[in-house]
Amino acid sequence: MSKRTLVSLCIIACLTTVPVLAQQGPVEVSNAVEFGSSKALKNLPIDRGNNEKEKKEKNEPKKVDVPDGLPQGAPDPVRQAVTINAAATTSVNNWDGVGVGGGYTPDAAPPDTNGAVGGPVVSGASSQYVQWVNEAYAVYDTATGAVIAGPTLGKQLWSTFPSTSPCRQYNDGDPIVQWDKLNQRWILTQFAVSQGANSGYRQCVAVSQTNDATGVYNLYEFNYGTNFNDYPKVGVGTDGNYYITYNMFKRGRTFNGGWVCAWNGAAMRAGTNPAGLEQCFSTTVASLLPADLDKGYAASVTLRDEWVVNATTNALTFRKLHVDFANSANSTLSAGTNVAVAAYSRACGGGTCIPQPSTSQQLDSLGDRLMYRFAMRQFAGYDALVVTHSVTSGSVTGVRWYEFRTPGSTTPTVFQQGTYQPDSLYRWMSSAAMDKQGNLIVGYSVSSSSVTPDIRFSSRAPGDPLGTLGGETAIAPVTRGSQLPSLARWGDYAAMSVDPADDCTMYFTTEYLKNNGSFNWSTRIGKIKVSGCL
Secondary structure (H helix, E strand, O other): OOHHHHHHHHHHHHOOEEEOOOOEOOOEEEOOOEEEEOOOHHHOOOOOEOOOOOOEEOOOOOOOOOOOOOOOOOOOOOEOOOOOOOOOEEEEEEEEOOOOOOOOEOOEEOOOOEEEEEEEEEOOEEEEEEEEEOOEEEEEEOOOOOEEEEEEEHHHHHOOOOOOOHHHHOOOOOOEEEEEOOOOEEEEEEEEOOOOOOOOOEEEEEEEOOOOOOOOEEEEEEEOOOEEEEEEEEEEOOOOOEEEEEEEEEOOOEEEEEEEEEEOHHHHHHOOOOOOOEEEEEEOOOOOEEEEEOOOOOOOOOOOOEEEEEEEOOEEEEEEEEOOOOOHHHOEEOOOEEEEOOOOOEHHHHOEEEOOOOOOOOEEOOOOOOEEEEEEEEEOOEEEEEEEEEEEEOOEEEEEEEEEEEOOOOOOEEEEEEEEOOOOOEEEEEEEEEOOOOOEEEEEEEEOOOOOOEEEEEEEOOOOOOOOOOOOEEOOOOOOOOEOOOOOOOOOOOEEEEOOOOOOOEEEEEEEEOOOEOOOEEEEEEEEEEOOOO
8 A cells, every 4th residue: 555545544534523422321420438548658568479379360351342344354454554764762771560570479360551650750750650460569760660669469558448448358450550740649540349249349549649659649439339340441631630431331241331430630639528529421332441641741731621432333432521520510421423444353353363372372352442541642733642452454463553633622533543564463452652742652562373472662753654653672571471271361451651751751561471371471661762852
């Protein structure tokens, strides 16, 4: 495919938006069933895992099928057809996170690797990186990779709650770490679901009282009753409020819609629990993602309603959430608008097909959903929104990535899109972000029947041909292993974040194995910067 054809396809998609009917319920208003404050995180007990524990597979994110727009194996219309040089990057540093080699022995899989960069600024850079995996978190010095605090079991953060609190009792995972760049606070959250529907499924939330990740947190516990709050994903809005999405399953079995909830950021930073602290809307669709603001500390922000996105057949659906914590009657979730993208088929039909060397065990693609984060950045004259997912491209899987743009509050349109699949390797489990100059970095996992699961990234500069990424660079160590039977789970997500201190340096984290085996995963944290970003 020529570059001209590629651009033409983008232009066609950019002009094609199809409104769809609103299918969401009225706003539901609540507050936390428990709240309080934590001990200082740096004083919580270290837990390095235990080989004697019964190893277990974590709750699998339940899947809600979206029909493919292309037959499996059909040519991908925006598979990158030209080779370009990558935007010059400096792999500044990388180190092992929580897992084997990182001071922790896993007893659950997969790790659901997640993390964010923030904290006090030292010598022009944020000084802390917080990583959280199933079932522990740690704080790292960004200059050296040294551990500042942890590893610590996630539930320890809620150890000041009553003994009957599920957040204190259960360490169920699906963790998310966020850094609030507007207010310089940490947001840590995981669910507590082991108690089941009869006691109510819970979301456990912690917001730091200062910019120091090792300090004291304001704690909250939200109760969703008989709705199992699966696959939570968090975004920080331009309004300083916190947004979370779930796939809800009635008693953990029957899909009960994708929910998007808003938390009153000002109240949570203050440590209060007013009536209406949380406002939730339900939809009939699955796997929503909230927009998450990227910005440098010096950059101004224009207030926007919160964008929420999900994938559907050959389109991404955008909804706008307006929240009013003073009067919930004014809070609205707009009808979804389908923005057409180049046709695609889900990686592995949404399931498991990623091969590895030396084993017949294949890995789960999670090709049924968009990958975290849905990163938003404001430039002069427009907002840019970046998101990725895994698609079938030819006989393997590739990373489909998008940059949407909007001049303000209007529905975003496709500015560029591409599928990165330059060879016969399988690529999946991606995450992307954009720096202040518009450089894009996409991180992902790579595997095949001859290449052991690896961690790589690719980049592009704003002046590169639309829809293209450059050659890739590896982050994981040379010595790696395959995941052996009977464990297909890999992920279920990764994380790319941007240091707001210089608004250039990015951090990518995901999993790998040092040796063949099961329940022996490691994680890697890679520090990357496009050389021209100053």
